[in-house]
Structure formats: structure tokens, C-alpha cells
Amino acid sequence: MNVPSRILVYGVHGSGKSTLAQRLAERLGVPWYPVDDLLWEPGWVEVPVALQRSRIEAICRRDRWILDGAYHGWRDVPLARADLVVGLDYPRGLSFRRLLRRTMRRLATGEEICNGNRESLGSVLSRDAVLMWHLTGYGRERRRMRAWQRDPSGPPVLLFDDPAALDHWLAGLPPR
Structure with a gap:
């Protein structure tokens, strides 16, 4: 099996991108660069594009x-x-439940997300809340992944619509 060494994990908010990226890094020995750490400074200041x-x-x-x-x-x-x-192409209900559960856990524990940032009740209830991003971006992100999969000029795209199928694929990857 030709093991990829440059991997983009993609999906709607709450689908498990970071969890999967960490699992892939551990399994393959490929460095993982958490995107949120690159995009947000302390105090939720967005890094200029x-x-x-x-x-x-x-x-x-x-x-x-x-x-x-x-x-x-x-x-x-x-x-x-x-x-x-x-691509994590899970049903809306699954990814939203995961996101809601993660958000509630972070609120309850004060878990640090990136660069010292934490979710707060105010951030969860705001118009820019990650829960709103999920609701407004879900269809667009799914269409984007599917278009990438159909595009022969781009990289290969594996879409998973079920966590069990993803786990089966991961189990078949060679360890580092």
C-alpha cells in the first residue's frame, strides 16, 4: 500500500477532523498541524488571511x-x-450531536481549544458560534467534498459517511 504523506482531513464543524488527524499522525508517523492553532491568536483574535x-x-x-x-x-x-x-461526510444529525456534545463538554470543563482560547457561554450563543457555522455551512461543505471527489485533476478523495467505515479503513493502514 502506498501510504500518503500529505493528507488533508476535511468535513463540517463537529465531524471529527482534529480527532482523525491526530489518529492518522499517530498511526502513520506524519506530523499533524492543527489548523485552529494557525488561525487564532489568544483572545480569539483571528490571524489575518x-x-x-x-x-x-x-x-x-x-x-x-x-x-x-x-x-x-x-x-x-x-x-x-x-x-x-x-472527507468526513457524516449525516447532519451525527455531526451536529458530536459538535453539541463537544461544545457542552468544553463549556463545563473550561478546556483550552487553541492558543489559550476557550469556549464561553457568550461565544456559544453568539451569531458567530461554531454551532451556527455547522448549521449554515453543512450543505456547502458536503457539496465541496463531493465535487473534489469527482474532479480527476485533484488529489484522491476518500469520503466516509459512517464512523465504522472510517475505523475499518484506519485499521487497514500500515503502522509507522
């Missing part, structure tokens, strides 16, 4: 990497270099 792009370009120039997302200002960068896109 030009700097986000520069950071992603630096990572994608490397021979080995895993990214757990790709966003509007630089989505083209990892797509141009990826050996594989793993």
Missing part, C-alpha cells in the same frame, strides 16, 4: 503533513499538494 495563507504554504512545502481543515483564503494550497483528502 494573508498570514494564514503564508503559514499554510510553509507547511505544505514540506514533504510530510496532516492538516485538519482548509478555509476560504487558502483552501487551494493544501489541495494542490495533498496526496489524499479524507
Whole structure:
């Protein structure tokens, strides 16, 4: 089996991108670069898109990497270099339940997310809340993954609509 060394994990908010990226990194011995750490500074200050792009370009120039997302200002960068896109194309109910459960856990525990940032009741109830991003972006993200899968000029795309199928695929990957 030809093991990919540049992997983009993609999916709607709450689908498990970061969890999968961490599992792939451990299994394959490929470095994982959590995207949220590259996009958010302390105090939930968003990094300017030009700097986000520069950071992603630096990572994608490397021979080995895993990214757990790709966003509007630089989505083209990892797509141009990826050996594989793993798309988490789960049903809306599943991904929303996962996101809601994760959000409630983070609120209850004060768990740090990235660069010292934490979710708060105010952030969860705001118009920019991750729960709202899920509701408004779900269909768009699924259509995007499916279009990538149909595009013969892009990297191969594996879409998983069921966590058990993903686990089966992961079990078949060679350990590092």
C-alpha cells in the first residue's frame, strides 16, 4: 500500500477532523498541524488571511503533513499538494450531536481549544458560534467534498459517511 504523506482531513464543524488527524499522525508517523492553532491568536483574535495563507504554504512545502481543515483564503494550497483528502461526510444529525456534545463538554470543563482560547457561554450563543457555522455551512461543505471527489485533476478523495467505515479503513493502514 502506498501510504500518503500529505493528507488533508476535511468535513463540517463537529465531524471529527482534529480527532482523525491526530489518529492518522499517530498511526502513520506524519506530523499533524492543527489548523485552529494557525488561525487564532489568544483572545480569539483571528490571524489575518494573508498570514494564514503564508503559514499554510510553509507547511505544505514540506514533504510530510496532516492538516485538519482548509478555509476560504487558502483552501487551494493544501489541495494542490495533498496526496489524499479524507472527507468526513457524516449525516447532519451525527455531526451536529458530536459538535453539541463537544461544545457542552468544553463549556463545563473550561478546556483550552487553541492558543489559550476557550469556549464561553457568550461565544456559544453568539451569531458567530461554531454551532451556527455547522448549521449554515453543512450543505456547502458536503457539496465541496463531493465535487473534489469527482474532479480527476485533484488529489484522491476518500469520503466516509459512517464512523465504522472510517475505523475499518484506519485499521487497514500500515503502522509507522
